[in-house]
Amino acid sequence: MPDSAYKHPRDAEINADKIKGGPTSQRMRTRLEGSEKKEEDEEEEEQEAIMALCILLLKKRIHWLPIITAIFIISAFFISYGVSVSQGHVEPDFPYISHTAILAPERCIFAQLVNIGAFLRDGANIYVRFLQQMEIFKTSRFHHSSSSRNFNRRGRRLCIASLIVGWLSAFGLSMVANFQTNEMRPAHYTGAGLAFVLGLAYCWLQTTLSLRDGRRGCVACLQVLNSTLLSCCLVTFAVSKSIFKIREGKKHGTKEDVLRPVYLVSTVSEWLTALSIVFFVLTFYPSFKRISLLGPRVQLLEDPPQSPMEIHLSRLLCRAVNTTHSRSPGGRCVTIALSKQLADSWSSSHCLATCCAPGLRTPRDSCCLSLYVQPRPAVNGNALPWSMSNGQAV
Numbered sequence: 001m002p003d004s005a006y007k008h009p010r011d012a013e014i015n016a017d018k019i020k021g022g023p024t025s026q027r028m029r030t031r032l033e034g035s036e037k038k039e040e041d042e043e044e045e046e047q048e049a050i051m052a053l054c055i056l057l058l059k060k061r062i063h064w065l066p067i068i069t070a071i072f073i074i075s076a077f078f079i080s081y082g083v084s085v086s087q088g089h090v091e092p093d094f095p096y097i098s099h100t101a102i103l104a105p106e107r108c109i110f111a112q113l114v115n116i117g118a119f120l121r122d123g124a125n126i127y128v129r130f131l132q133q134m135e136i137f138k139t140s141r142f143h144h145s146s147s148s149r150n151f152n153r154r155g156r157r158l159c160i161a162s163l164i165v166g167w168l169s170a171f172g173l174s175m176v177a178n179f180q181t182n183e184m185r186p187a188h189y190t191g192a193g194l195a196f197v198l199g200l201a202y203c204w205l206q207t208t209l210s211l212r213d214g215r216r217g218c219v220a221c222l223q224v225l226n227s228t229l230l231s232c233c234l235v236t237f238a239v240s241k242s243i244f245k246i247r248e249g250k251k252h253g254t255k256e257d258v259l260r261p262v263y264l265v266s267t268v269s270e271w272l273t274a275l276s277i278v279f280f281v282l283t284f285y286p287s288f289k290r291i292s293l294l295g296p297r298v299q300l301l302e303d304p305p306q307s308p309m310e311i312h313l314s315r316l317l318c319r320a321v322n323t324t325h326s327r328s329p330g331g332r333c334v335t336i337a338l339s340k341q342l343a344d345s346w347s348s349s350h351c352l353a354t355c356c357a358p359g360l361r362t363p364r365d366s367c368c369l370s371l372y373v374q375p376r377p378a379v380n381g382n383a384l385p386w387s388m389s390n391g392q393a394v
Contacts, residue, residue, distance in 0.1 A: 062128060063288035066281045069120040073278050076113030076177075077271075080106040094267040097274060098181040098188065107180060114177035118170045125281050126166035126202075132291050133159045133209060155212060162205035169198035169277075199277040200234055203227045206280075223283050230276035237269035 077097060083106040084090045090099050101110035137152045137159070172194025179187040207227045210220040244262045247253065255263040 062291060062293045063285050065120065065124045065128065065288065066284045069117055069125055069281050070278050072113055072120060073117035073173075074275070076110050076117060077274065079113065080110035083109060094264055094271070096181075096267050097270060098176065098192070101177070102180050102182050111177040115174055118174040118177070121166075121170050121173070121281060125284055126163060126170065128288065128291075128293065129206070129284055130159055130163040132287065136213070155209065158205060158209055158212075162202055162209065165198050165205060166202045168194055169202050170195075172196075172198065195277070196234055196237075196273055200227070200230055203230055203277070203280045219283055219286055223280065226276055226280050226283065230273060230280070233269045233272040233276060237266055237273050240266035240269060 077100075081090075081095075081097075081100045084095075084100040084103070085092045087103070087106070089103050089106065101107040134156065137155050172191040175187060175191025176195055179191060181188045203223070204227050207220065207223040210223050213220070240262055244255070244259055244266050247259055247262070248255075253259040
């Protein structure tokens with residue numbers, strides 16, 4: 001008999017056991033289920049570890065947020081530029097930023113990275129900076145303590161204004177990424193106006209707050225230089241772009257011949273404007289090193305939370321029900337008298353609750369429990385929340 005045809009009796013037993021669903025197959029299924037459960041537990045532990053690491057980095061390394069934001073936005077600019085040039089969609093000599101994200105695949109890359117960068121700039125950097133400055137004003141750590149109240153009030157208003165302006169600027173940046181200039185020109189230009197003009201306003205508002213702070217002179221000087229450069233670049237871009245469009249519309253030339261210098265001035269100034277807005281976020285790095293993010297806390301609730309007054313009255317009601325059930329099986333009304341202090345804090349009608357004591361086989365009206373609010377004077381200067389004697393509240 002050939003070796004391949006030989007079968008060990010144990011193999012036949014195992015096969016028969018599998019068919020019948022015997023103990024061998026059950027042990028195998030148990031092992032498989034145990035291994036699968038172990039793999040799932042390991043995956044969950046790995047995910048929890050990654051999440052815990054991310055939360056720890058977010059709380060203790062919040063100063064990395066400006067760097068991550070700048071990396072995302074600058075990568076969006078240069079990656080879309082490289083892809084569009086390699087595909088032959090734009091010229092390599094300084095095209096407009098929006099022209100590098102007109103066709104696929106570069107427009108998809110540009111939109112994805114810029115949206116992430118806008119979210120980081122909006123939801124992370126701008127809001128964290130707002131919280132930091134409001135905390136500074138709350139602790140009155142600014143100078144000029146002689147008029148600190150008015151000084152802090154004006155500072156808080158500047159903080160709120162910068163938060164709103166920064167959010168609108170980030171929203172405009174997202175519009176620039178999602179609405180291409182050749183498809184939806186009005187929406188694209190609206191987003192560009194919000195991103196550039198309000199971005200400039202946000203930079204100057206933050207520069208003003210840094211100068212009012214006075215504790216970090218180097219950062220304030222960098223912000224002044226950055227905001228000044230941004231203002232010059234934005235004005236240059238607006239003027240050169242307008243001149244180029246007007247002369248091109250009058251057929252005075254194209255961007256390849258006569259209007260080439262004006263065109264290059266407008267494109268270069270646009271790139272410098274965008275990079276200046278991004279680089280301004282990097283000035284938050286030193287100040288973010290001095291803060292720690294506590295983060296939001298989430299609590300799952302089965303029912304809506306109760307106020308201390310509701311909790312106290314619930315305890316009174318439960319005690320009165322138990323007293324009625326144990327000492328008055330025939331059923332009678334129980335009135336709970338509350339102190340005036342407690343009654344004044346409870347805005348309700350005269351009768352607050354009516355129910356039947358559990359387990360009583362009597363008509364509903366005969367096992368009535370009524371909770372009334374009744375003023376009660378204080379005893380020895382102390383307001384008594386409630387009292388009960390012999391099963392009857394007094």
